[in-house]
Amino acid sequence: xxxxxxxxxFFQIKVALDNKMDLVYSFFMPLAYLLVNTMxxxxxxxxxxxxxxxxxxxxxxxxxxxxxxxWVMNTLISRERNFLKTFTSIVGNKLYIFAANFVxxxxxxxxxxxxxxxxxxxxxxxxxxxxxxxxxxxxxxMDIIVSLASTIILISRMxxxxxxxxxxxxxxVGLALSGLQTNNFLLHILLNMVSMYTLTIxxxxxxxxxxxxxxxxxxxxxxxxxxxxxxxxxxVKKVPVSSIHVRG
Amino acid sequence: xKVEKCDIYAGERLLIRQGSFVVDSNRLNLLIxxxxxGKTVILDKISNLDRNRPAExxxxxxxxxxxxxxxxxxxxxEVTVLTTLKLFGEMAGVDLVNxxxxxxxxxxxMEARFGNLSGGERRFIIIWASLQVPRKLYLFDEPxxxxxxxxxxxxxxxxxxxxxxxxxxLLTTHQFEELIPDRTHITHIAHQxxxxxxxxxxxxxxxxxxxxxxxxxxxx
Numbered sequence: 001x002x003x004x005x006x007x008x009x010f011f012q013i014k015v016a017l018d019n020k021m022d023l024v025y026s027f028f029m030p031l032a033y034l035l036v037n038t039m040x041x042x043x044x045x046x047x048x049x050x051x052x053x054x055x056x057x058x059x060x061x062x063x064x065x066x067x068x069x070x071w072v073m074n075t076l077i078s079r080e081r082n083f084l085k086t087f088t089s090i091v092g093n094k095l096y097i098f099a100a101n102f103v104x105x106x107x108x109x110x111x112x113x114x115x116x117x118x119x120x121x122x123x124x125x126x127x128x129x130x131x132x133x134x135x136x137x138x139x140x141x142m143d144i145i146v147s148l149a150s151t152i153i154l155i156s157r158m159x160x161x162x163x164x165x166x167x168x169x170x171x172x173v174g175l176a177l178s179g180l181q182t183n184n185f186l187l188h189i190l191l192n193m194v195s196m197y198t199l200t201i202x203x204x205x206x207x208x209x210x211x212x213x214x215x216x217x218x219x220x221x222x223x224x225x226x227x228x229x230x231x232x233x234x235x236v237k238k239v240p241v242s243s244i245h246v247r248g
Numbered sequence: 249x250k251v252e253k254c255d256i257y258a259g260e261r262l263l264i265r266q267g268s269f270v271v272d273s274n275r276l277n278l279l280i281x282x283x284x285x286g287k288t289v290i291l292d293k294i295s296n297l298d299r300n301r302p303a304e305x306x307x308x309x310x311x312x313x314x315x316x317x318x319x320x321x322x323x324x325x326e327v328t329v330l331t332t333l334k335l336f337g338e339m340a341g342v343d344l345v346n347x348x349x350x351x352x353x354x355x356x357x358m359e360a361r362f363g364n365l366s367g368g369e370r371r372f373i374i375i376w377a378s379l380q381v382p383r384k385l386y387l388f389d390e391p392x393x394x395x396x397x398x399x400x401x402x403x404x405x406x407x408x409x410x411x412x413x414x415x416x417x418l419l420t421t422h423q424f425e426e427l428i429p430d431r432t433h434i435t436h437i438a439h440q441x442x443x444x445x446x447x448x449x450x451x452x453x454x455x456x457x458x459x460x461x462x463x464x465x466x467x468x
Contacts (some may be wrong), residue, residue, distance in 0.1 A: 003338070007335060011324075011331065014327055014424055015324055015327060081320070082318045082319070082320050083323065085295075086316065086318050086319055086323070086374075087323075089297060089315050089316040089317075089335065090378065092339070093312060193356075223449040240298045241297050241298060242292060242298050
């Protein structure tokens with residue numbers, strides 16, 4: 001199994017290297033935004049807390065955009081082109097293909113996050129390995145959670161042509177929701193269940209403040225993660241490899 | 249492997265009523281019929297990739313023991329033939345790149361991107377590579393489409409030679425040249441039913457003088 005997944009990962013890397021357009025959305029757009037915002041403050045050192053406050057929304061955006069435009073779109077397109085069926089048959093198990101796709105997407109996202117953080121810390125002369133570690137850990141956790149959450153898209157009967165519009169809407173609405181603050185315990189859980197940006201910021205904050213947390217701060221992060229993980233793991237086995245809309 | 253009195257649907261649409269047929273492990277199995285009779289749907293259900301094989305499909309291997317090549321011979325266009333062969337080799341546990349009987353159409357295109365090959369070249373390479381992966385059952389949907397007569401002949405020889413190694417092959421086709429009647433099993437679907445199921449020799453006798461008209465109708 002490991003040998004097959006390893007072979008698939010190398011294969012998917014070759015495919016991913018040919019598909020550089022995704023980087024425009026997941027890397028260059030946040031980079032441009034970051035450069036505009038940090039250039040004016042480039043003269044002063046920034047504390048760990050402020051760095052996380054600046055960078056966690058970028059990590060959220062990069063993970064969500066990377067997963068939706070990466071593994072979700074790749075899976076949908078290959079399924080509608082009838083390729084996923086052939087590929088699954090050759091490999092013998094669709095979960096190997098999903099796993100390889102996920103690993104390649106994860107490393108691509110981590111490299112982009114690392115590059116953004118390095119550029120930010122370089123410009124602001126605030127090299128801080130703890131911040132890098134927290135952001136990369138957050139990116140790993142959120143990549144897993146966003147990938148599992150997006151299995152809902154993969155089993156739904158949405159037309160392929162509608163998917164980019166839905167993904168763009170989610171990205172925009174999610175960004176708007178990320179500014180929402182609430183002290184209501186249930187609303188906070190609900191918000192983290194639907195907004196992966198808010199959840200990213202909360203996961204990063206939780207890792208940073210791990211020595212000083214209460215049930216009220218842990219549960220709104222932990223509960224959505226557990227629910228999404230369970231639902232995602234059930235749904236991923238049910239993702240069809242044949243086109244939902246076209247016969248044969 | 250057989251199907252017993254099964255109503256076969258595509259979504260809500262009934263394609264075959266109470267269809268029964270066998271897949272003969274000792275012969276090349278052909279599923280024939282006009283467009284839209286349900287040949288691809290049958291292959292889909294046999295492949296069981298989406299766990300939707302009806303209970304009336306009896307004795308077919310599990311999805312992981314089947315290779316299924318769909319109509320479009322779709323593969324990833326961005327990678328080279330060499331990379332594609334390496335991947336198939338990893339899945340098969342054999343070195344396909346240095347295979348002793350590598351067909352010329354593959355060896356001369358090793359560095360070519362898959363997307364830059366013709367439809368026929370792509371199809372031949374994928375089918376050849378698929379046959380090198382050890383499985384119990386091989387399903388090919390229209391394997392001869394877009395192939396020139398030389399490669400149709402090559403592929404036909406390959407299919408018959410693979411039968412000797414214990415592989416069971418089922419394919420849909422509109423191509424009836426170069427078939428060996430006593431080594432071929434035909435399932436003919438027409439008018440929402442299995443019209444004939446048996447050896448090609450029997451099929452020819454069954455239709456008698458009308459055989460050429462029947463084949464012409466299916467081939468068109």
